[in-house]
Amino acid sequence: MPALNKNNSAVKRIMQEARELANDPSTDYTASPLEDDIFEWHCTLRGSPGTEFEGGLYHFRILLPAEYPFRPPSIMMLTPSGRFELNTKICISFTNYHEELWQPAWGVRTAIIGLQGFFPLKGQAAVGVGSIEYPAAERRRLAVLSREWICPHCERSNLDLLPDVHAAPSGQSEEQPPTDETLHTSVAPSPDPIPEEVAEERLVAAPKASARRPPVVLDGAICVVFVLLFALLCRRVF
Numbered sequence: 295m296p297a298l299n300k301n302n303s304a305v306k307r308i309m310q311e312a313r314e315l316a317n318d319p320s321t322d323y324t325a326s327p328l329e330d331d332i333f334e335w336h337c338t339l340r341g342s343p344g345t346e347f348e349g350g351l352y353h354f355r356i357l358l359p360a361e362y363p364f365r366p367p368s369i370m371m372l373t374p375s376g377r378f379e380l381n382t383k384i385c386i387s388f389t390n391y392h393e394e395l396w397q398p399a400w401g402v403r404t405a406i407i408g409l410q411g412f413f414p415l416k417g418q419a420a421v422g423v424g425s426i427e428y429p430a431a432e433r434r435r436l437a438v439l440s441r442e443w444i445c446p447h448c449e450r451s452n453l454d455l456l457p458d459v460h461a462a463p464s465g466q467s468e469e470q471p472p473t474d475e476t477l478h479t480s481v482a483p484s485p486d487p488i489p490e491e492v493a494e495e496r497l498v499a500a501p502k503a504s505a506r507r508p509p510v511v512l513d514g515a516i517c518v519v520f521v522l523l524f525a526l527l528c529r530r531v532f
């Protein structure tokens with residue numbers, strides 16, 4: 295089968311993209327191939343802030359052709375958004391509806407980011423196969439519902455797949471920075487003073503050292519005195 299070689303190169307490329315996405319994840323989307331079919335990815339995308347999709351999480355399929363990356367992927371929305379029809383291949387510039395626009399250097403990440411940019415488009419720019427134009431209020435209602443939407447295949451909710459990192463860290467960040475500062479302030483100076491026990495040891499050690507020094511000085515003085523006395527005795531004797 296001549297297609298097998300292409301499949302192998304496609305598999306290599308897809309695995310490389312999966313690794314790249316896993317090693318460099320985004321807070322705006324998460325995507326990974328299905329365990330039983332590397333040519334089908336399931337992705338969750340966060341609705342862009344400042345749009346009627348803000349707060350929404352949208353799950354969709356990315357279908358990669360056997361000739362990937364030489365032919366573009368297809369995207370099928372699974373979560374109701376009021377922006378795209380469900381289970382319909384979406385017509386956007388990088389999908390198989392516009393093969394001539396696809397470039398092999400692009401990848402799954404490009405497709406996701408492209409879809410993200412397509413979400414808020416309105417009017418003529420938003421028209422295309424798979425596009426629908428629900429009222430903003432309905433889109434906002436669907437955005438709220440989308441968070442708990444569960445993919446039948448992934449068996450996980452969108453919120454579980456793409457946790458709301460913006461809310462959690464900002465809530466913790468109010469508490470974390472002080473702890474960081476306290477950590478820094480406690481860590482930075484600590485190398486010199488170190489813990490109190492060590493400081494106490496140093497304080498204890500210092501007096502010991504100073505206590506030992508006087509005897510040494512005294513010993514030296516006594517030696518000098520003895521030497522002088524010996525010298526005097528020698529002069530008198532000789």
Ligand SMILES: [Zn+2]
Nearest residue numbers: 336445447448
């Ligand atoms: Zn899924």
